[in-house]
Amino acid sequence: MSWQHTTSIYQIYPRSFYDSNGDGIGDLQGIIQKLDYIQQLGFETIWISPFYKSPQDDFGYDIADYYTISPEYGTLQDAEMLIHEVHKRDMKIVFDMVMNHTSNQHHWFLESKKNKTNPKADWYIWRDQPNNWKSIVGPKAWHYCEERKQYYFASFLPFQPDLNYRCPEVKNAMFDVCRFWLSKGVDGFRLDIFNCILKDKDFKNNPFSLWHAIPSEDYPGGNFQIRKYSLNLPENFMLAKELRQVVDEFPDRLLLGEVFGKHELKKKYLGENNDGLHLIFLFDIVMFTFTANFFRKKILEFEQQYPSPYMPTVVFSNHDQLRSIKRIGNKLEKAKLLALLQFTMRAVPTVYNGEEIGMMDGNIAIKDGKDPVAKVYSWVPQFIADRLPVGINRDNCRTPMQWNNTEKNAGFSTADTTWLPVNTTTENRNVAQQQADKNSLLHIFKKLILLRKKWRALHRGDIEIIYTGNKNILAYTRTLEEEKLLVMMNFSNSKISNKINQPIKEIVFSINNITTFDGVLLPYDGVILKI
Ligand code: GLC
Numbered sequence: 001m002s003w004q005h006t007t008s009i010y011q012i013y014p015r016s017f018y019d020s021n022g023d024g025i026g027d028l029q030g031i032i033q034k035l036d037y038i039q040q041l042g043f044e045t046i047w048i049s050p051f052y053k054s055p056q057d058d059f060g061y062d063i064a065d066y067y068t069i070s071p072e073y074g075t076l077q078d079a080e081m082l083i084h085e086v087h088k089r090d091m092k093i094v095f096d097m098v099m100n101h102t103s104n105q106h107h108w109f110l111e112s113k114k115n116k117t118n119p120k121a122d123w124y125i126w127r128d129q130p131n132n133w134k135s136i137v138g139p140k141a142w143h144y145c146e147e148r149k150q151y152y153f154a155s156f157l158p159f160q161p162d163l164n165y166r167c168p169e170v171k172n173a174m175f176d177v178c179r180f181w182l183s184k185g186v187d188g189f190r191l192d193i194f195n196c197i198l199k200d201k202d203f204k205n206n207p208f209s210l211w212h213a214i215p216s217e218d219y220p221g222g223n224f225q226i227r228k229y230s231l232n233l234p235e236n237f238m239l240a241k242e243l244r245q246v247v248d249e250f251p252d253r254l255l256l257g258e259v260f261g262k263h264e265l266k267k268k269y270l271g272e273n274n275d276g277l278h279l280i281f282l283f284d285i286v287m288f289t290f291t292a293n294f295f296r297k298k299i300l301e302f303e304q305q306y307p308s309p310y311m312p313t314v315v316f317s318n319h320d321q322l323r324s325i326k327r328i329g330n331k332l333e334k335a336k337l338l339a340l341l342q343f344t345m346r347a348v349p350t351v352y353n354g355e356e357i358g359m360m361d362g363n364i365a366i367k368d369g370k371d372p373v374a375k376v377y378s379w380v381p382q383f384i385a386d387r388l389p390v391g392i393n394r395d396n397c398r399t400p401m402q403w404n405n406t407e408k409n410a411g412f413s414t415a416d417t418t419w420l421p422v423n424t425t426t427e428n429r430n431v432a433q434q435q436a437d438k439n440s441l442l443h444i445f446k447k448l449i450l451l452r453k454k455w456r457a458l459h460r461g462d463i464e465i466i467y468t469g470n471k472n473i474l475a476y477t478r479t480l481e482e483e484k485l486l487v488m489m490n491f492s493n494s495k496i497s498n499k500i501n502q503p504i505k506e507i508v509f510s511i512n513n514i515t516t517f518d519g520v521l522l523p524y525d526g527v528i529l530k531i
Contacts, residue, residue: 003044004188004254004278005311006459007092008343008449009350010043013319014051014073015059016400016420017353019413026400026412028074032085037431039089041356041442042449046086047094047190047256049319051079055105057159058372059398060096061192062103066177083185094254095181097189099174100196101160108173109161113148122167125153125199132205133230136196136221138376141230155196155230157372165198165239175246182247188254189247191277194269195220195259197236200229215390217284220260232261237268240276254278256313263305270310279313279348282306286321287389290328292474292491295341296465299476302347303463314347317355319398322391325358332358332428333524336444336511337489340526343448344478344487346463354401356445357434360425361391362399369393370420399423404432444511451509451528457483468498473521477531486529490521506530 018030028051038046050060051073060070069079086093102109112120130142130151142151143158152161163170178189206225215222220231240257247253255277259266270276285298302312316324316338328334335358342349366374366385374393377385385392400418403411405426409418423429434440452458461480468475472492478485485508490496498519507517509528517527 001460002278003092003252005309005348007044007254007348008042008452009045009047009094009256009348010038010041011318011350011352012046012048013353013398014048016398016412018401018403019415019418022414023072024413024415024418025072027072028069028078028082032078032082035085035089035091039091041446042453043091043351044453045092045094045187045254047350048096050096050098050192055103055159057103058157059370061098061156062101062105062160063098064103064105065107067180080184087185092187092254093185094188094190094256095186096192097178097181098192099163100155100193101162104159104161108163113145113152115148116150122164123170124161125164126150127153127203131203132208132225133199133203133227134206134221134223134225136193136215136227136231137373139223153199155193157376159372162196162199165235166201171239171242175243178243178246179249182250182253187252188256188278191243191255191257193259194240194257194277195232195236195261195266196230197239198233200233204229206230217260217287218262232259232265232268234268237271237276240269241271244271244276257281263301267305267310270306274309279311281315281350282313282347283315285314286316286324288316288324288327290334290338290491292472292489295474295491299345299463299465302345308462312345312347313350314342314345315350315352316342317352317397318350319352320391320394321397322389323352323359323361323397324355326361330358330360332441335441337491337524337526339441339444339448340487340489340509340511340528341474343445343452344458344476344485344528346461346478349452351445352397356442357402357429357431358441359399359402359429360423361396362420362423364393364395364399364420366393369395371395371398395420402426402430405430406432439513447509455483455485455508456480457485461485470496470498472496473498484531486531487526488521488529489526490524493523495523496521500529500531502531504529504531 015026017026018034019026020029052063053065053068053070054060108123112123133141135141154161209226212219221227257269257277257280259280306312371394377392399420400412400422409422410426434442457478457480461478464477466475475488511526
């Protein structure tokens with residue numbers, strides 16, 4: 001099995017990770033200084049959110065030049081050094097590639113918007129009259145440009161015009177961007193909103209639906225329409241394959257897609273013969289309820305939809321969502337159980353920086369949000385925003401990484417003000433304290449990553465759900481040839497006795513460090529047993 005299907009990924013939000021030059025903003029040299037930390041945790045791959053040149057209207061997801069680095073993050077030499085330093089530590093590095101749109105400051109757009117005849121006139125999606133397509137975050141997707149006297153289309157926010165992939169030059173230009181970074185040694189790309197990338201060539205209106213007011217994983221965007229003609233088009237699946245061919249010009253690289261939609265559509269990005277993207281994010285698990293039942297169903301669903309040779313992914317947090325710890329009442333004991341699940345399921349795990357210490361969300365009010373999505377929703381009363389299952393001020397999951405509680409700004413930066421305020425919850429939720437405590441969440445992650453690498457059944461074996469008769473217990477086996485492990489987790493706050501019908505050869509792992517196992521699981525305890 002290839003590394004793309006067995007790896008474990010650590011996501012870095014560069015602006016908030018580590019500030020090496022005291023300007024209050026994280027940077028590439030900062031990441032380099034913390035690579036030993038990530039290596040010691042055991043992660044095999046690092047994915048870094050965008051740090052290319054950008055006006056930072058969406059903090060890097062609005063790229064103004066794919067070939068240069070935004071000065072607050074560093075230089076091209078820093079990026080090269082970062083790639084080199086990651087490889088030196090025997091890890092892989094994945095860049096974020098925002099192909100769907102550019103910043104409205106990109107010179108391609110500046111040229112395209114001038115008139116209908118310039119050489120880049122077709123590089124974006126222009127129309128005399130809008131159709132009914134809505135943006136996936138706000139009400140409007142078509143924006144009038146006075147200069148060109150036409151509307152342009154933006155899947156996300158108005159300053160992020162969508163590129164037109166029906167124009168061959170656009171495709172070639174973007175493939176060349178990919179080749180540029182691949183030839184610098186980058187091990188692959190996480191593809192931003194790849195499900196938006198091509199749109200219906202005839203601009204047919206999307207069907208209206210009263211039942212699709214609110215966005216969901218199956219029907220992204222909400223806004224009373226099913227995005228039949230603007231999301232997950234068959235042409236997108238073709239583009240995934242073309243991109244795969246570009247990436248395959250270089251040995252052993254990875255494509256990981258950010259896509260939303262029903263499984264039956266999403267899985268088409270993977271191709272039929274391992275000829276599409278290697279992996280796609282399965283975000284439906286992000287909205288978990290903390291029960292054995294929920295996860296049992298998800299595992300069965302993933303197995304049905306993504307059987308071998310496909311590989312599912314498991315992600316609970318990222319820079320767009322509320323941090324997963326919020327869904328479990330900020331409880332570290334529950335986070336340990338989630339970590340056990342994440343590193344023993346049949347899936348590639350992605351952990352978002354800070355998740356390993358149970359970092360909590362910030363407390364930044366909507367009206368103070370720097371996040372452009374918060375600005376769209378600034379009219380939402382705060383008490384409603386606080387109760388929504390999704391974060392509409394993404395600043396709160398992007399606060400600076402908490403390295404310790406002895407230095408200024410939790411050790412993130414020496415600046416007087418940081419780009420977002422450091423959380424006040426640094427006590428116990430910082431790297432230094434958890435490194436010193438052998439029972440901390442951080443140590444649980446570390447042990448699990450190590451075990452996932454050591455036991456082949458955990459990163460490449462089959463999975464089979466075991467029914468114990470108690471609905472609060474999630475149990476499954478991971479098997480590869482002679483190697484068989486049983487994972488058992490108690491999702492309840494009471495002690496549960498289980499009957500194990502097979503002889504236990506070894507206790508491979510236990511959250512509570514038990515040394516003998518008689519079938520009793522303490523509240524929120526979990527074990528890995530060799531059977
Ligand atoms: C993706 C990114 C998000 C960004 C958006 C537009 O969802 O994860 O941060 O704002 O795309 O690029």
